[in-house]
Amino acid sequence: MTPRARAVGRAFFDRPPEAVAADIIGCGLSFQGSGGIIVEAEAYGQQDPASHSFRGETPRSRAMFGPPGTIYVYLIHGLHWCLNLVAEGRGTGAAVLIRAIEPTHGLDAMRRRRGLEDDRLLCAGPGRLTQALGITGALNGLPLRSAGVHVGRRREQPQIARVPRIGISQATDLPWRMVARGSRFVSRPIPRSTSA
DNA sequence: TTCTCGATTACCT
């Protein structure tokens, strides 16, 4: 078992979602003995038509309006859970979607839950990573700590690409998808046109 | 109450 990095503090999440999404790349993510390094994340804000918080607080989006560091988990297409972490001050409806991690520990449990041997596809996508980690809507609305979700500080600074988000039909021009350059564990490759 | 569609994935041709 590798030594666990010290957890990020609440101040880490109390910033604009695009800043949190960029800085969370390279951080560790663990839940019940399984986890890895975050290699892909997307930012969502309240002034953002693609965000669930865009139309204000509703029964589903309530967790997005909680304090920074709150977990927002929702079901997409009736079958996949997506994990978000609330950012930027209580009530702003800002959050970061965790889209992919590079699996580093608890691999056997994750392979079992995914019914898959290919480590590259174990956590490469928001629905895949929640299935691999065993994360469900039961965690929705909980603070990270009480949910048992651990986000550890970065050990090294990764190269990050800022590119447009995936799977949305609105505000597709915002470069709010953050991807670790060179990682083979992302859900989709970095678009060729990206330079920075 | 009914209808539409989704921050996805896996499997098909």
Add this chain to the structure above:
DNA sequence: GGTAATCGAGAAT
């Protein structure tokens, strides 16, 4: 490349 699976939230009626 295309699409079925599967169901709840939110909008429309």
